[in-house]
Amino acid sequence: MSGWDEGPVGVVSSAGSPSQPDHRGDLGGGAGADPWGEVIGQPVAVTAVRAALARDEVAHAWLLIGPREVGQSELTRALGAALNCPEPPAPDTGCGRCATCARILRGTHPAVVDLEPEGAGHVVADVREDWIPSASRSMTEGRRRVLRIVAADRMNEAAQNAFLKVLEEPPASVLWVLDAEDEGSLLETVVSRCRRLDLVPWGPTALLELAERLSIPEAQRAALARAASGSPQRLRALADPEVAAARERHLGVIDRLATAGPGAVVPVAKELSAWAKGRAAAVKAKHAEELADLEAAFGVDGGRGWPSGVKGRVTRRFERAERQAQRQALDLLLDDLAAYLRDLIAVASGAPGSSLVNLDAEAELRRDAERLPVRDAVEALAAVAACREALDRNGSAELQLERLLFRIALPIYAAAA
Ligand SMILES: [Zn+2]
Numbered sequence: 001m002s003g004w005d006e007g008p009v010g011v012v013s014s015a016g017s018p019s020q021p022d023h024r025g026d027l028g029g030g031a032g033a034d035p036w037g038e039v040i041g042q043p044v045a046v047t048a049v050r051a052a053l054a055r056d057e058v059a060h061a062w063l064l065i066g067p068r069e070v071g072q073s074e075l076t077r078a079l080g081a082a083l084n085c086p087e088p089p090a091p092d093t094g095c096g097r098c099a100t101c102a103r104i105l106r107g108t109h110p111a112v113v114d115l116e117p118e119g120a121g122h123v124v125a126d127v128r129e130d131w132i133p134s135a136s137r138s139m140t141e142g143r144r145r146v147l148r149i150v151a152a153d154r155m156n157e158a159a160q161n162a163f164l165k166v167l168e169e170p171p172a173s174v175l176w177v178l179d180a181e182d183e184g185s186l187l188e189t190v191v192s193r194c195r196r197l198d199l200v201p202w203g204p205t206a207l208l209e210l211a212e213r214l215s216i217p218e219a220q221r222a223a224l225a226r227a228a229s230g231s232p233q234r235l236r237a238l239a240d241p242e243v244a245a246a247r248e249r250h251l252g253v254i255d256r257l258a259t260a261g262p263g264a265v266v267p268v269a270k271e272l273s274a275w276a277k278g279r280a281a282a283v284k285a286k287h288a289e290e291l292a293d294l295e296a297a298f299g300v301d302g303g304r305g306w307p308s309g310v311k312g313r314v315t316r317r318f319e320r321a322e323r324q325a326q327r328q329a330l331d332l333l334l335d336d337l338a339a340y341l342r343d344l345i346a347v348a349s350g351a352p353g354s355s356l357v358n359l360d361a362e363a364e365l366r367r368d369a370e371r372l373p374v375r376d377a378v379e380a381l382a383a384v385a386a387c388r389e390a391l392d393r394n395g396s397a398e399l400q401l402e403r404l405l406f407r408i409a410l411p412i413y414a415a416a417a
Helices: 042-056 072-084 099-106 122-135 157-168 203-211 218-227 232-238 241-251 253-260 261-297 308-350 360-370 374-392 397-416
Strands: 061-065 112-115 146-148 174-180 194-197
Touching: 042 072, 042 194, 061 308, 072 099, 072 112, 072 146, 072 174, 099 203, 112 122, 122 146, 122 157, 157 174, 203 218, 203 232, 218 232, 218 241, 232 241, 232 308, 241 253, 241 308, 241 360, 253 261, 253 308, 253 397, 261 308, 261 397, 308 360, 308 397, 374 397
Parallel strands: 061 174, 061 194, 112 146, 146 174
Antiparallel strands: none
16 A cells, blocks of 8 residues: 555555446546535535635544435545646635546545555554555645545554554644544544544435436435445445345345245355455456456567566456455445344334335235344344354455355244144
């Protein structure tokens, strides 16, 4: 992640990796778009940031608390455009039309950079060897460097203590944006040095509008917008027909386990984990093509080698993206199972069908609520969370899924016996 100011754009920047899809197109943006118009569903946060810009009182560190990917990326880019646009129409916004704004909004300008966790989280070496040197390097383009720490709540304590030093004596040209779902994982000394902003899940209207822009077939729009549970990231994933089909299979897991008996647990776990691996394989194939293009761009095949360090950086970026693709697929699966179990509990508690997340699976939910006692459904839900944590610690996906499915299925078999 070092070397942001060198090399062809998009090669050394981590922006635009699969976890940070460039979804401007999805939101109807284009040349000349209003940078703040790209930040959907967060009017309170947008007003606060624009007011700070207008008064020239922009904090040097912002802490965005909220669910992942509900506008953190768009908000950071709009802020970066306002701070770096060479001819801003007003102090609180970039023009959205110039080359600088366009690159910032696409995520390919070196002044606005996403710092993604490499593995399970950010570690002290990231802060000392990458963030701090990069923050103090002079800028070759733009006026103000905006560094967004993606999943800042996944910084371990040593990393936070190292990071605290830059927060206490910030270089004047640098602005930090910390994304966190969980404020509790951050040291009070870090939190107290940031200006806090709350980001909220998207409401139904914004999700339905996004569903339409994503060209989700009309018949599925309402159900998938609801299944997204406030997360535009999840809705973007569900817009892929392959992911929507996988969701239907995931919602049918309890039925399969109940019908086929204990012998089905291991094969079903294998099948689910193979699906997640397959999602990463598609990303890998795309990377092979990109590598060939880069070799051509650098003239590598003409007897010249790669410029120093570039291939290592590219390869690390690819590997990280491939790991993330597999993890995202597993998260989609776990989100599906968790939402189904929550709905099961709601059905068992007599909640009306209109309150379900999985509106399109009401009949299946009523059938499965008879199979899995509500107390066991609550425990199964906790097992989904435990599975996620085990995966955070780099546990084997197949083994963790097997363990999860056994915990879901055993009470079903006990209840049937
Ligand atoms: Zn501009």
